[in-house]
Amino acid sequence: MMTLDEFVTQYAGQWLSYTVGFKGECVQLMRRYVADVLALPQIPGVTSAFELWDKAQAEHWERIPNHVDNWPEAGDVVIWGTRVGQYGHVAVALAGADVHAFMSFDQNWPLHSPAHVQAHDYHGVLGWLRPTRPDPMAWLVPYLQTHGIDARDEPAARARLDALFAGEAIQ
Secondary structure, eight states, X not given: OOXXXXXXXXXXXXXXXSSTTOTXXXXXXXXXXXXXXXXXXXXXXXXXXXXXXXXXXXXXXXXXXXXXXOOOOTTOEEEEOGGGOTTOEEEEEOSOOOSSOEEEEESSSSXXXXXXXXXXXXXXXXXXXXXOOOOTTTTHHHHHHHTTOOTTOHHHHHHHXXXXXXXXXXX
16 A cells, blocks of 8 residues: 555556556546555446536545535545536545645646646535545454453453454453
């Protein structure tokens, strides 16, 4: 896996592909990002970028509609509807967005352009998909409970976890 910054550095100026036969399309950049940076399951197949908005799996993506009081965060997948063309568009948001504009990593915007950093306003943006991550500590309470430890018993919980992370045999 790589970071978003590494992704941009590695692929800037290139024609990205994820699915054979679709090199250079905006959806291909998004799919490569999902594979290389997020390591999430791919959003089911689409024929147009705008369809990603409805097809994104709720267990992996939070849908955030475009509204005057919010803007995308770095790493969000921004989706445009048909107001910008019959297929819409998709790109990966970069840091520094505000209420008026944002920067993103795009391919095929403008048409026939390789992957690059692009400035945008919010014209035609449906919203953005924010990758959801499970709480990294969600396993803790059930783990302790299965070993007969109340998570509020801090000394017992710490002892169990210290032994677990040290790789020691736990009684």
